[in-house]
Amino acid sequence: MASDLSRRTLIAAVPAGALLSILPVPAKALNVDQARKLVDALVAEVNGVINSGKSEAAMFKSFEAIFVRYADVRYIAQSSLGPAGRQASQAQVNAYVKAFQGYISRKYGRRFREFIGGKIEVTGARPLKSFFEVVSVAYLKGQSPFEVRWHVFDKSGKDLFFNIIIEGVNMLAAERTEIGAMLDKRKGDIGRLTSDLAKLG
Amino acid sequence: MILTNLLFATDPARAIRWLVTAFVCLSATLQGCTKPEPGAEFNDPFEAQNRLVHDENVALDRFVFGGGKPRKRPILPQPVAERMANVAGNLGLPGAVVNNVLQLRPKPALTNTLRFAINSTVGIAGIFDPASAMGIYEDDTDFGETLHVWGAPEGAFLVVPLAGPTTERDLLGSVVDIVIDPVNTLISTPESYYATAAKVGGKIADRQRFGDTVDSILYESADSYAQMRLLYLQNRHFELGIEADVFDPYEDPYGQ
Numbered sequence: 001m002a003s004d005l006s007r008r009t010l011i012a013a014v015p016a017g018a019l020l021s022i023l024p025v026p027a028k029a030l031n032v033d034q035a036r037k038l039v040d041a042l043v044a045e046v047n048g049v050i051n052s053g054k055s056e057a058a059m060f061k062s063f064e065a066i067f068v069r070y071a072d073v074r075y076i077a078q079s080s081l082g083p084a085g086r087q088a089s090q091a092q093v094n095a096y097v098k099a100f101q102g103y104i105s106r107k108y109g110r111r112f113r114e115f116i117g118g119k120i121e122v123t124g125a126r127p128l129k130s131f132f133e134v135v136s137v138a139y140l141k142g143q144s145p146f147e148v149r150w151h152v153f154d155k156s157g158k159d160l161f162f163n164i165i166i167e168g169v170n171m172l173a174a175e176r177t178e179i180g181a182m183l184d185k186r187k188g189d190i191g192r193l194t195s196d197l198a199k200l201g
Numbered sequence: 202m203i204l205t206n207l208l209f210a211t212d213p214a215r216a217i218r219w220l221v222t223a224f225v226c227l228s229a230t231l232q233g234c235t236k237p238e239p240g241a242e243f244n245d246p247f248e249a250q251n252r253l254v255h256d257e258n259v260a261l262d263r264f265v266f267g268g269g270k271p272r273k274r275p276i277l278p279q280p281v282a283e284r285m286a287n288v289a290g291n292l293g294l295p296g297a298v299v300n301n302v303l304q305l306r307p308k309p310a311l312t313n314t315l316r317f318a319i320n321s322t323v324g325i326a327g328i329f330d331p332a333s334a335m336g337i338y339e340d341d342t343d344f345g346e347t348l349h350v351w352g353a354p355e356g357a358f359l360v361v362p363l364a365g366p367t368t369e370r371d372l373l374g375s376v377v378d379i380v381i382d383p384v385n386t387l388i389s390t391p392e393s394y395y396a397t398a399a400k401v402g403g404k405i406a407d408r409q410r411f412g413d414t415v416d417s418i419l420y421e422s423a424d425s426y427a428q429m430r431l432l433y434l435q436n437r438h439f440e441l442g443i444e445a446d447v448f449d450p451y452e453d454p455y456g457q
Contacts, residue, residue, distance in 0.1 A: 075450065075456040076456075078455055078456045079450070079453050079455050079456035081455065082455050083455065085455055086455075107417070110413065111413075111414070113413075114413075114414075128447060129447055129449045129451075130449060130450075130451045131449070131450060131451075144333070144338040144339055144341075145338065151448075151450075153450055153451075155450060155451070162450055162456075163448060163450075165445075167436055167439050167440075168435045168436045168437075168438055168439020168440070168445060169432050169435045169436050169439070170435055170445070170448065172448055173431060173435070173448070174428065174431060174432065177424070177427050177428055177431050178422055178423055178424075178428065181422070181423035181424035181427055182423040184423075184424075185423055200421070
């Protein structure tokens with residue numbers, strides 16, 4: 001947390017150009033181009049699977065793997081869990097994150113199926129707050145094209161996306177609502193939430 | 202819907218009287234729009250009633266569409282349903298143009314007019330959709346958006362029987378849309394029945410096409426009401442061009 005704060009302060013205090021001239025080789029700090037490249041690569045992989053002619057079941061497996069590779073699942077999991085994560089032990093949280101990874105990749109990997117017969121095109125990227133937003137348009141069969149935004153950061157040390165916003169509908173907000181409601185139904189028991197998540201999605 | 206079609210078909214003067222009455226009601230109703238509780242995440246003072254209506258809507262959906270069980274036979278064959286959706290979408294364009302004009306937005310008004318002209322002729326009364334192939338897509342709008350453009354507040358979140366999630370402003374907008382729709386005013390029976398049938402078919406087509414997504418919200422969420430409310434309001438704000446709060450991961454105390 002402390003390092004994040006100092007990083008943000010640095011970004012706020014020093015204009016990007018000056019920062020570049022001070023640091024000879026910016027260690028691999030994320031920029032607009034890299035954020036765009038990440039989503040380009042993800043989209044190319046999704047499009048590749050769609051055009052591979054594999055069976056639907058095989059496609060789902062591939063989509064799940066793509067989701068895990070390009071998303072910061074640990075961040076999404078912890079952010080969705082919210083304050084309940086504070087009271088839990090490290091082992092409990094780790095087990096929860098692992099179950100959440102299976103749950104979310106099945107859930108959203110399956111959504112990629114709607115792109116079968118269609119395509120996604122990256123149209124732009126821009127810095128937003130302390131991260132980057134990549135804008136793409138999805139062209140699906142029999143539907144007006146719609147906008148998909150990807151929020152990319154490198155908080156984990158790797159360039160990964162942490163949120164997808166489809167026509168204004170925000171994945172992180174939806175998962176916070178979902179995990180919050182699941183936890184309420186289980187009276188705040190993270191252990192039960194974890195074992196039930198493993199069966200869902 | 203059928204009733205208003207009949208009314209307007211027999212007496213155009215009546216349609217105008219309706220319009221005037223609607224506007225008077227409109228200004229009165231918007232004065233009474235429910236204001237949000239300070240600090241609440243959603244403006245949902247009728248949550249208890251909304252949840253009851255939502256449960257009934259879900260029960261009906263389960264009965265008609267099978268409740269998320271796989272391999273349920275579709276009500277209408279999807280190709281037929283999609284043709285009906287095309288016709289319904291095409292018939293919705295004149296109403297959209299009226300709203301585009303009321304919003305003083307000439308560009309979408311022209312796009313929608315052009316689309317209507319192409320699909321009504323080359324597309325054979327809207328059964329086919331050559332306009333999309335030419336890159337001329339619908340710029341969807343409604344009277345709820347017109348009210349937003351005019352500065353009316355959103356009001357409370359509501360769930361109504363059959364139609365589902367809406368807001369006070371959007372519900373009023375839907376009613377006014379029926380009144381100001383040129384298609385309702387201009388076509389008579391039996392064409393108006395076909396139009397209504399196409400609209401119902403179009404709704405079924407959408408429900409079937411987005412089956413997995415809708416099922417996952419209605420039948421797989423821990424709290425389907427909360428999910429639906431979130432999705433509806435976020436998507437509606439996006440449509441209206443209301444800037445959403447950007448979620449900053451570096452200010453998130455929980456995602457370590």
